[in-house]
Amino acid sequence: MPGARKTFFRLDSEKQKRILSAAIDEFATWGFHRASINRLVGVLGIAKGSIFQYFGNKEGLFSYVFDYAIETVKSGLKKVRKDTEDLDFYSRIKASLLEGVSFIDRHPRLYKIYLKMVFQEDFPSREKYLKKIRLFSVDYLRPLIETGIRRGDIRGDLDPDMAAFMLDSVFDRFMQAYAVPFFDSGAGIHGASRDEIDRMIERLIDTLRLGFSSREK
């Protein structure tokens, strides 16, 4: 049920943006529980009571931020899917991963919120929020794979579920490595230039396509 109240939407649109942005900052830095309303209103220079007037409670504020993040991700990926409709499977997933990396560049704070979200198991309605992400990720990859099989880009005897799982794992981790040094275990993804990233994705998808073993066998 939570989210923004009428009062909030009647606000001057500049003020709305300022509040959204500061809230994104707060949650991206501290996660849900350690985010502080006191700190937030301090930064914004408004009264504490106002936040509760606008969003009811802390979760209402988070919910508003989260829905905004989901919408932003979705619109980016939808565009890619459409723009690459005519390309082969491997070009399409390459474009998708590039869009993912570019999303982190454009919205680093939103991506941070996603990372925090996923592993903090306990905050209110967590399941509900997670489902929104995951369903989308599956809904996005599965059609790509099925089209890929139909067109002969992928061998017919490959289990689509297994393929989706592998793509999801590797792409997710690639993005994590790009954003967080910790995940970059020697691959050099973190802090790489756009060109280098491009080459790495190329190699990554080649490996996915051809496999580990030598061709004959």
Add this chain to the structure above:
Amino acid sequence: MPGARKTFFRLDSEKQKRILSAAIDEFATWGFHRASINRLVGVLGIAKGSIFQYFGNKEGLFSYVFDYAIETVKSGLKKVRKDTEDLDFYSRIKASLLEGVSFIDRHPRLYKIYLKMVFQEDFPSREKYLKKIRLFSVDYLRPLIETGIRRGDIRGDLDPDMAAFMLDSVFDRFMQAYAVPFFDSGAGIHGASRDEIDRMIERLIDTLRLGFSSREK
């Protein structure tokens, strides 16, 4: 610097175990910040001051728990590496992933702590703890891969860094999916029986080995 103090080790070993176990519970359930010393001593039925006498502060307690977790993981994997010394690459990584899944069964709480750790970016000395994990994971996989290339199980033109990155991603995610329903995007890993897991790992490694594309090029 933190960790357990002399006083703690002079305690009756049963009491030491009881405290360790309760602390694991607390951190696995709540993560570092939301873990409560008050709650912990409540469960244990001892005085709050004692915990600070044993471990100095909250981080000291966590550090003790974490080192224990690291040791437990290491010993399991070391055994696998040695036991499979003579097998081919694909059998060896299969055994490693099976050990991972079995570790979650044996120590679900320790695995939960690991998950929480990784994404809570802010607690004291986080970097230090993370390095301990990651270095080990790289140190473990790289030799396996290099041996695999030398023996001809892996094609010689495959970049070892890329191979390590992919293995690390997919295996990590497989374990996450086994432990947390959220990550199981349609693959059916979560809650699967040992037999089913065995077959899934088989298929997973086959896909890794043979790639997505059909054999002819």
Add this chain to the structure above:
DNA sequence: TAATAAAATGACCACGTGGTCATATAGGGG
């Protein structure tokens, strides 16, 4: 048993939290 050292205790502290609400302020329409 007396003396000494080690371990256990829990009342207490300062602090930050999410949330409340009576009151003040502003803006429009009559």
Add this chain to the structure above:
DNA sequence: CCCCTATATGACCACGTGGTCATTTTATTA
């Protein structure tokens, strides 16, 4: 000008936190 409604405010509340330390209890040694 007044009235009424929508908005803004911040002092205040109850609570839980990590951490302290003077005091008591227990164990060890002489």
